[in-house]
Amino acid sequence: xxxxxxxxxxxxxxxxxxxxxxxxxxxxxxxxxxxxxxxxxxxxxxxxxxxxxxxxxxxxxxxxxxxxxxxxxxxxxxxxxxxxxxxxxxxxxxxxxxxxxxxxxxxxxxxxxxxxxxxxxxxxxxxxxxxxxxxxxxxxxxxxxxxxxxxxxxxxxxxxxxxxxxxxxxxxxxxxxxxxxxxxxxxxxxxxxxxxxxxxxxxxxxxxxxxxxxxxxxxxxxxxxxxxxxxxxxxxxxxxxxxxxxxxxxxxxxxxxxxxxxxxxxxxxxxxxxxxxxxxxxxxxxxxxxxxxxxxxxx
Amino acid sequence: xxxxxxxxxxxxxxxxxxxxxxxxxxxxxxxxxxxxxxxxxxxxxxxxxxxxxxxxxxxxxxxxxxxxxxxxxxxxxxxxxxxxxxxxxxxxxxxxxxxxxxxxxxxxxxxxxxxxxxxxxxxxxxxxxxxxxxxxxxxxxxxxxxxxxxxxxxxxxxxxxxxxxxxxxxxxxxxxxxxxxxxxxxxxxxxxxxxxxxxxxxxxxxxxxxxxxxxxxxxxxxxxxxxxxxxxxxxxxxxxxxxxxxxxxxxxxxxxxxxxxxxxxxxxxxxxxxxxxxxxxxxxxxxxxxxxxxxxxxxxxxxxxxxxxxxxxxxxxxxxxxxxxxxxxxxxxxxx
Numbered sequence: 001x002x003x004x005x006x007x008x009x010x011x012x013x014x015x016x017x018x019x020x021x022x023x024x025x026x027x028x029x030x031x032x033x034x035x036x037x038x039x040x041x042x043x044x045x046x047x048x049x050x051x052x053x054x055x056x057x058x059x060x061x062x063x064x065x066x067x068x069x070x071x072x073x074x075x076x077x078x079x080x081x082x083x084x085x086x087x088x089x090x091x092x093x094x095x096x097x098x099x100x101x102x103x104x105x106x107x108x109x110x111x112x113x114x115x116x117x118x119x120x121x122x123x124x125x126x127x128x129x130x131x132x133x134x135x136x137x138x139x140x141x142x143x144x145x146x147x148x149x150x151x152x153x154x155x156x157x158x159x160x161x162x163x164x165x166x167x168x169x170x171x172x173x174x175x176x177x178x179x180x181x182x183x184x185x186x187x188x189x190x191x192x193x194x195x196x197x198x199x200x201x202x203x204x205x206x207x208x209x210x211x212x213x214x215x216x217x218x219x220x221x222x223x224x225x226x227x228x229x230x231x232x233x234x235x236x237x238x239x240x241x242x243x244x245x246x247x248x249x250x251x252x253x254x255x256x257x258x259x260x261x262x263x264x265x266x267x268x269x270x271x272x273x274x275x276x277x278x279x280x281x282x283x284x285x286x287x288x289x290x291x292x293x294x295x296x297x298x299x
Numbered sequence: 300x301x302x303x304x305x306x307x308x309x310x311x312x313x314x315x316x317x318x319x320x321x322x323x324x325x326x327x328x329x330x331x332x333x334x335x336x337x338x339x340x341x342x343x344x345x346x347x348x349x350x351x352x353x354x355x356x357x358x359x360x361x362x363x364x365x366x367x368x369x370x371x372x373x374x375x376x377x378x379x380x381x382x383x384x385x386x387x388x389x390x391x392x393x394x395x396x397x398x399x400x401x402x403x404x405x406x407x408x409x410x411x412x413x414x415x416x417x418x419x420x421x422x423x424x425x426x427x428x429x430x431x432x433x434x435x436x437x438x439x440x441x442x443x444x445x446x447x448x449x450x451x452x453x454x455x456x457x458x459x460x461x462x463x464x465x466x467x468x469x470x471x472x473x474x475x476x477x478x479x480x481x482x483x484x485x486x487x488x489x490x491x492x493x494x495x496x497x498x499x500x501x502x503x504x505x506x507x508x509x510x511x512x513x514x515x516x517x518x519x520x521x522x523x524x525x526x527x528x529x530x531x532x533x534x535x536x537x538x539x540x541x542x543x544x545x546x547x548x549x550x551x552x553x554x555x556x557x558x559x560x561x562x563x564x565x566x567x568x569x570x571x572x573x574x575x576x577x578x579x580x581x582x583x584x585x586x587x588x589x590x591x592x593x594x595x596x597x598x599x600x601x602x603x604x605x606x607x608x609x610x611x612x613x614x615x616x617x618x619x620x621x622x623x624x625x626x627x628x629x630x631x632x633x634x635x
Contacts (some may be wrong), residue, residue: 007628009528024355035433036431036434056439061441107452132579135315135316135319136319137315138312138315138319138406139315139316139320139322140323140618142316142319142613142616142617143320143323143612143613143616144571144572144574144575144612144616145575145576146575146579146610147575147578147593147608147609147613148323148595148609148613149575150578150594150597150605150609151327151605151606151609152327153329154327154597154600154602155328155602227441227442228441229428231442231444234444234581235444235446236443238444238446239578239579239594239597240597240598241597251325252442253445254444254447254450258450258583260456261450261451261453261454261455262453262458268447268450269447269451271449271451272444272447273447273518275444276439276443276447277444279442279443279444280438280439280442283438283441283442287434287438289508293331293417295603
């Protein structure tokens with residue numbers, strides 16, 4: 001079997017696999033036409049590669065201080081200059097990327113399955129379960145995200161783990177809402193009725209037939225949400241409630257460097273730029289994905 | 300009849316949400332590893348003082364009983380005492396909240412005055428380069444960390460260009476000059492006829508309001524664009540055009556007035572979202588609002604203050620959400 005363009009784009013696929021891959025290829029072709037989305041994809045992938053390769057790419061140890069060379073301007077030796085303790089900002093950014101992206105991955109892994117499960121169960125079971133679960137989501141949605149996260153972290157102990165837990169706790173309700181809405185519209189369809197007639201139980205229907213169909217809109221939402229997770233994590237770090245110094249987390253880097261904004265403006269600005277670029281990349285990517293996967297949803 | 304039932308359901312959900320809000324803040328308050336007693340009496344207090352304070356706070360009672368007590372206190376507007384300021388938390392919040400309200404309102408003005416025209420323009424020119432530029436600007440607005448934007452604004456407009464005054468809500472020379480009535484400095488200064496102080500307050504609020512407004516403009520602009528695109532496809536727009544009306548009349552009188560109700564609900568929701576941005580903006584601009592109170596209490600592990608502020612923000616959120624929902628029901632004839 002040779003995978004060629006023709007094989008993918010055929011009007012008469014010979015197997016289910018061929019049809020599925022053909023559909024994915026068509027979506028990719030559509031996605032590729034959007035230059036902004038492609039830019040987002042490329043930047044997001046580069047950020048992931050840069051963070052993974054941080055030990056190889058870093059020119060200095062991110063923790064080593066060189067007090068005689070504090071707050072240096074960007075130069076050949078220190079590409080992005082040095083911070084208030086003479087640490088190399090470029091190397092710290094690379095390692096900081098690991099923390100930020102790691103937090104994003106951790107939150108998404110916690111939140112997406114939970115939201116999907118809650119939403120599918122609420123939507124499919126209906127009745128009292130639906131009302132109960134949706135009330136709980138409403139309560140969590142009644143707090144602004146950062147503020148609830150702040151209160152949680154304050155109750156636990158400031159740090160990366162608490163920050164991840166706090167962000168996850170505030171991030172799942174929109175997913176549950178989304179999955180519930182999709183499930184409600186799927187529940188009454190003929191093919192679900194057919195599956196039920198063949199004797200499939202509720203668990204099987206939800207897991208094998210409903211949940212997979214919620215995935216496209218969930219993926220779009222996750223991608224768009226990644227940028228807001230990055231911003232919340234950075235905000236927590238900046239307020240001293242996320243990653244703690246000397247950790248090179250971007251928000252924490254800005255917090256320790258903010259008093260130099262008027263003199264050595266590049267020291268807090270460079271990590272700020274990193275947050276902006278990462279968050280923008282995921283926004284562009286999510287925006288492009290939405291056009292392809294979920295055209296009816298906007299806003 | 301149906302309309303009233305839906306309305307009743309909406310209203311009935313409010314107490315349940317409130318109950319949930321209170322339960323969450325209560326539970327957060329109980330999982331703290333910091334002993335609330337030690338936070339008050341200090342760790343060198345004699346054993347009997349510690350024990351007595353524990354009894355006074357009711358911490359020896361079972362959790363459900365503590366919760367009922369907590370709800371009872373809240374019902375009387377009692378959030379407990381702040382360890383940091385040693386005032387009642389409710390007194391503190393009453394003092395700090397107006398500053399946040401003022402900042403958020405000014406920022407909302409910025410966001411609406413910029414976001415709505417941009418959204419309309421993008422919709423009218425859908426697919427053109429203008430639309431793309433506005434799209435990128437909006438996505439950038441979503442993506443920029445507000446505290447970085449605020450720092451850069453201070454660097455450029457305060458330090459370099461010297462167009463804006465430094466951080467703070469009031470210049471030192473006007474401090475305490477205006478009699479407090481509403482707590483909203485602009486309103487108080489205007490009421491007192493202190494126009495010098497009023498002008499000073501306007502200068503002080505401009506930069507933080509711009510920063511907060513710009514980063515929240517994106518949502519309004521995007522929703523305006525989406526609503527307008529839909530509205531512009533309506534047959535009444537075709538009719539209006541066919542009648543020979545000018546483009547401006549078609550866009551503003553016919554298409555735009557049809558999206559007003561939905562836009563209003565979006566604007567109210569943005570107002571709620573501004574509270575979150577206000578926390579970070581206030582820390583940078585030394586704005587003496589609820590956000591600064593909250594972060595200050597966080598760093599001092601002052602849990603009563605943290606939970607009180609969180610609860611007040613949550614409450615404001617619920618009220619605004621309800622308002623947006625009710626407005627939609629009352630104003631939009633299709634929902635009736």
